[in-house]
Each structure stands twice: as structure tokens, then as C-alpha cells.
Amino acid sequence: MKVTIVGAGNVGATCADVISYRGIASEVVLLDIREGFAEGKAMDISQCATNTGFNTKVSGVTNDYSKTAGSDVVVITSGIPRKPGMTREELIGINAGIVKSVADNVLQHSPDALIVVVSNPMDTMTYLTLKATGLPKNRIIGMGGALDSSRFKYYLSKALDKPSNDVSAMVIGGHGDTTMIPLTRLASYNGIPVSEFLSSEQLAKVAADTMVGGATLTGLLGTSAWYAPGASVAYLVDSILNDQKKMIACSVFLEGEYGQSDICIGVPCIIGKNGIEQILDINLDENEKALFAKSADAVRNMNQDLKSVLA
Numbered sequence: 001m002k003v004t005i006v007g008a009g010n011v012g013a014t015c016a017d018v019i020s021y022r023g024i025a026s027e028v029v030l031l032d033i034r035e036g037f038a039e040g041k042a043m044d045i046s047q048c049a050t051n052t053g054f055n056t057k058v059s060g061v062t063n064d065y066s067k068t069a070g071s072d073v074v075v076i077t078s079g080i081p082r083k084p085g086m087t088r089e090e091l092i093g094i095n096a097g098i099v100k101s102v103a104d105n106v107l108q109h110s111p112d113a114l115i116v117v118v119s120n121p122m123d124t125m126t127y128l129t130l131k132a133t134g135l136p137k138n139r140i141i142g143m144g145g146a147l148d149s150s151r152f153k154y155y156l157s158k159a160l161d162k163p164s165n166d167v168s169a170m171v172i173g174g175h176g177d178t179t180m181i182p183l184t185r186l187a188s189y190n191g192i193p194v195s196e197f198l199s200s201e202q203l204a205k206v207a208a209d210t211m212v213g214g215a216t217l218t219g220l221l222g223t224s225a226w227y228a229p230g231a232s233v234a235y236l237v238d239s240i241l242n243d244q245k246k247m248i249a250c251s252v253f254l255e256g257e258y259g260q261s262d263i264c265i266g267v268p269c270i271i272g273k274n275g276i277e278q279i280l281d282i283n284l285d286e287n288e289k290a291l292f293a294k295s296a297d298a299v300r301n302m303n304q305d306l307k308s309v310l311a
């Protein structure tokens with residue numbers, strides 16, 4: 001199976017590294033506009049093969065989309081990341097044009113590919129990709145919820161002082177500092193509600209830390225994070241290529257689910273070889289419903305900025 005990653009920067013290269021290391025795909029192509037950059041990243045990753053023991057073929061190209069032909073999955077990580085103090089939404093001006101042109105280019109050579117959108121503001125970039133390409137909704141998957149949920153589990157595990165892998169939890173809503181909805185009510189420690197172990201004050205702090213998880217890392221690193229984002233994309237790609245049918249929160253086009261239409265936003269989905277195979281329209285309580293409606297309003301508002309790009 002062939003995966004192309006457009007944007008060989010921090011997130012794209014980490015994603016290529018994890019996909020190769022874990023043998024998720026037989027071939028990975030990294031593409032970037034920076035001369036020689038993707039070639040260098042691919043060579044460096046390939047030189048891990050004998051020490052970490054993988055056989056994935058990894059190559060890099062400078063803006064040559066012919067080398068991406070026949071990809072099963074294309075991941076879009078091209079565009080600028082935020083700097084400390086910025087929101088993801090501020091990236092729209094530059095990233096919208098990049099994402100649209102990349103989506104057009106990849107489809108010329110891989111007309112049947114599933115597209116995983118990572119560039120920020122991710123929900124709006126997912127909506128843009130769907131509208132600009134006209135592809136069916138199952139083929140356009142926004143990655144944000146997998147990452148936000150892993151951060152939620154991290155903060156829960158810290159509060160519980162127990163391993164992250166014993167925690168089950170999900171974040172839905174927009175992939176933004178104020179639009180994420182960590183589903184605290186449904187989070188569990190090996191099936192036992194976390195509210196058995198943590199006070200409402202502790203749970204409120206975990207939710208607040210989760211929502212600004214990306215901003216916290218951006219403040220510490222000077223640019224946004226890449227290890228967990230790259231691993232989250234690889235997790236999603238694994239579920240697609242190996243038809244694992246995992247339930248993953250993804251940004252997907254809604255047509256009435258959660259009372260919303262004409263928007264891409266994070267909800268639990270079943271992910272398999274056909275991309276988004278099912279949207280789970282779960283029952284939210286009144287507070288969660290209100291948060292979801294508010295999150296959708298903010299994402300829809302951001303989508304208004306696409307008018308000139310989509311015209």
C-alpha cells in the first residue's frame with residue numbers, strides 16, 4: 001500500500017517515520033516544495049531501516065507529483081504552523097491556498113486516494129478539501145480528534161497517576177483551543193468512570209489542559225508539536241490501510257448528525273479501508289449538546305473565510 005505525505009516538515013516527516021517503523025505501508029512518498037528537503041528526510045528515515053528493522057520503501061521528491069501516482073492515502077501536512085501566542089485559526093490566510101492546490105495536484109495522479117487533512121485550521125481545511133475536490137465525504141478525513149483524545153488520556157493518566165493505556169477517553173468538536181469538547185462524563189479508567197477517582201475540580205483542570213494542549217506545546221517548543229501529531233496520523237492511516245474499523249474522532253462532513261449540516265467537525269467515526277465508514281451519532285447530555293452547538297458555530301464562522309478561495 002502506498003502513502004503520500006505532502007509537506008515533509010515536522011509533522012509530515014514524523015508521520016513518515018512512524019508509518020515506516022511500524023510497517024503500516026509498503027511505500028511512503030514525501031513531497032515538499034523546499035528543494036531537496038523531502039529527499040533528505042526520506043534518506044534519513046530510510047537509513048533507520050537496518051537498525052529498527054523495517055522494509056518500507058521511503059522516497060522524497062521536490063514538488064514532483066508524478067512520483068505520488070497511485071497512492072492509496074494522501075496526507076496533507078503542508079502549510080505553516082503557529083508560533084507562540086497565535087491561534088490555529090490565524091493560519092487560514094496562507095494555508096487555505098496551499099491545501100487547495102495540493103489537493104488538486106494529488107488527485108490528478110491518485111484519483112482514488114483517501115485524503116487525510118492535517119494542516120490548520122484543520123476543520124476548515126477539511127471542509128475546503130471536500131468542497132474544492134467534490135469527493136464523497138467518506139474520502140476526506142480531518143485528523144485532530146485522535147491527537148486531542150491522546151492528550152486528554154495523557155492528562156487523565158497524570159491526574160490518576162496511572163498508565164495512559166489504561167485510560168479510555170475521547171475529544172469531539174472543533175480542533176481549536178476553545179472549540180474542543182473533552183467528553184469527561186464518558187472517560188474511564190479500565191471501564192470505571194474517572195469520576196470515581198477524580199474530583200470535579202480535577203476533571204475540569206484536565207479538560208482545560210487538554211483544550212490548550214497544542215498551545216502549551218507551542219509555547220514550550222517555539223513552533224507547534226510533531227511527535228504526537230505524526231503518531232496520531234499514522235494511527236489513523238493504519239486503521240485505513242489495514243481496515244481495522246477503529247473508532248476514532250475525526251473531522252467529517254455532517255448531514256444532520258449532532259443536529260449539524262454543511263460543516264466538517266470532530267465526531268466519533270469508524271475508520272476502515274473506505275475511510276469514514278460510519279459516523280456514530282451518540283447521545284450527548286444537555287451541557288455537551290450546548291458545547292457542540294457552540295463549537296460548530298465557531299467552525300462555521302471560520303468557514304466563511306473560504307469564500308474567496310472557493311469562488
Ligand SMILES: NC(=O)C1=CN([C@@H]2O[C@H](COP(=O)(O)OP(=O)(O)OC[C@H]3O[C@@H](n4cnc5c(N)ncnc54)[C@H](O)[C@@H]3O)[C@@H](O)[C@H]2O)C=CC1
Pocket residue numbers: 006007008009010011012031032033034037077078079080081082088091095098102117118119120122143144147175223224225226229
Ligand atoms: N491537525 C492537527 O492535529 C495538527 C495540525 N498541524 C498543522 O500541520 C501543519 C504542518 O505543521 P509542521 O509540520 O509543524 O510545519 P513545518 O513548517 O515543519 O512543515 C510544513 C512543510 O510544508 C511545506 N510546504 C509548504 N507549502 C507547500 C506546498 N505548497 N507543497 C508542498 N509542501 C509545502 C513546507 O516547505 C514545510 O516543509 C501546520 O499547518 C500545523 O498547524 C500540526 C500539528 C497537529
Ligand SMILES: O=C([O-])CC(=O)C(=O)O
Pocket residue numbers: 081082088120147213214215218224225229
Ligand atoms: O497546536 C497547533 O497549532 C498544532 C496542532 O494542531 C496541535 O498540536 O494540536
